Amino acid sequence: MNSRDKAGSALAEPVEAAAGGRRQFLARSTAVATSLATMALSESAVAQSGAAAVAPDVAKKNLPPNVPAWTKSLGAPTASPYGVPSKFETEATRKLYPGLKEPMSAYSTTPLQELDGTITPNGLFYERHHAGVPEIDPRQHRLMIHGLVKNPMIFEVQELRQFPSESHVYFLECSGNPSFLPPYGKTAAEVAGLVSCAEWTGVPLKTLLNRAGLDPKAKWIVAEGADGAGMTRSIPIEKCLDDVLVAYSQNGERLRPEQGYPIRLFVPGFEGNMSIKWLRRLHVTDQPGYTREETAKYTDLMADGRARKFSFVMECKSIITSPSGTHRLTRKGTHEMRGIAWSGHGKIKAVDVSVDGGNTWYPAALQEPVRSKALTAFRAPFEWSGKELMIMSRAVDETGYVQPTLEQLISVRGKVSFYHNNSVQPWRIAANGEVTNGRA
Numbered sequence: 379m380n381s382r383d384k385a386g387s388a389l390a391e392p393v394e395a396a397a398g399g400r401r402q403f404l405a406r407s408t409a410v411a412t413s414l415a416t417m418a419l420s421e422s423a424v425a426q427s428g429a430a431a432v433a434p435d436v437a438k439k440n441l442p443p444n445v446p447a448w449t450k451s452l453g454a455p456t457a458s459p460y461g462v463p464s465k466f467e468t469e470a471t472r473k474l475y476p477g478l479k480e481p482m483s484a485y486s487t488t489p490l491q492e493l494d495g496t497i498t499p500n501g502l503f504y505e506r507h508h509a510g511v512p513e514i515d516p517r518q519h520r521l522m523i524h525g526l527v528k529n530p531m532i533f534e535v536q537e538l539r540q541f542p543s544e545s546h547v548y549f550l551e552c553s554g555n556p557s558f559l560p561p562y563g564k565t566a567a568e569v570a571g572l573v574s575c576a577e578w579t580g581v582p583l584k585t586l587l588n589r590a591g592l593d594p595k596a597k598w599i600v601a602e603g604a605d606g607a608g609m610t611r612s613i614p615i616e617k618c619l620d621d622v623l624v625a626y627s628q629n630g631e632r633l634r635p636e637q638g639y640p641i642r643l644f645v646p647g648f649e650g651n652m653s654i655k656w657l658r659r660l661h662v663t664d665q666p667g668y669t670r671e672e673t674a675k676y677t678d679l680m681a682d683g684r685a686r687k688f689s690f691v692m693e694c695k696s697i698i699t700s701p702s703g704t705h706r707l708t709r710k711g712t713h714e715m716r717g718i719a720w721s722g723h724g725k726i727k728a729v730d731v732s733v734d735g736g737n738t739w740y741p742a743a744l745q746e747p748v749r750s751k752a753l754t755a756f757r758a759p760f761e762w763s764g765k766e767l768m769i770m771s772r773a774v775d776e777t778g779y780v781q782p783t784l785e786q787l788i789s790v791r792g793k794v795s796f797y798h799n800n801s802v803q804p805w806r807i808a809a810n811g812e813v814t815n816g817r818a
Contacts, residue, residue: 702813
């Protein structure tokens, strides 16, 4: 018998071999598997998965070669009314932004550091409300289009669903994501969790405007929501006739109440609060409304005291989500940076990453498909030897615009601005592997 035959003889044992030989083989296999399981437990201390720690003796009983407890009984029934995540996944939740004490006019963030891919689950899509979430009966809700139109119209929700529809993947981002000033967030969610991405389905606004018949003098539309704040924003008519949707579904299901049920406006690439939720009225005018939400708020103050007028577009931006704040590297060697990039001007062209605080850069790989005005995933390898690193990403969009540093933004706008901070976000990896905000 040659060496290859000897090595494979145990696995190639004939079916009619003696029972004793089989018992010896199984005994040896069990001993090896138990040894490996014990080693795994000693290295990780206890099996954990976001829930409470599992006692080592209990966990050992569920490891190979043993048959785990959940294989010995029936599982949950099939017909649950609505699917929910595993009870062991406790970190992927929305959280009220730190420091906020009033939940009615507040915001909760998408847990970017816990997610993979570019589509945000509906239950984790960030929230921003100005007067809480209204409970609207769609049978009693209407959309009114009036003003500089030939045929003022009122639409029922079900009527809107009978028009030709479109579905598109777009990001949505609050213009205050984040502010320019400290305190800076600990996690990716606290830094930039007011951005999410979904597939939106609805009627192109231009379809409804064409049906109403625009007056040649029409230059703006003032959109109003049915919430207690009567949220109102002005939108240029050119944008309304381009890619704006009256949306009724998100990721294939009807809008959630916190996302504007039963209908919302969706204005791709523009600051989030222009995508009016709980949409009830579109007033076609020859000038902007200069409403509270576009004068007293959502304007960008400059260093000389003036304000940038109508800074609608969310500029090119990126953030590394893994590793990011509160994560920890537990081994030396090759790791992978993962993150997301987006631009209100269109597609992401490239993302560069750095491990030395921006002194040198190298290209990350973009995950296809790269969509216009949608989140794009990127990945890049890096080496960690146990020494401190400062990692960061810098996105470039199809217009050639390059994501700036915070210092570059402040040099242009000063420190009194609040909105439209699209600066590079650094993360510090300490010698012990702990990851913290590089600005802290």
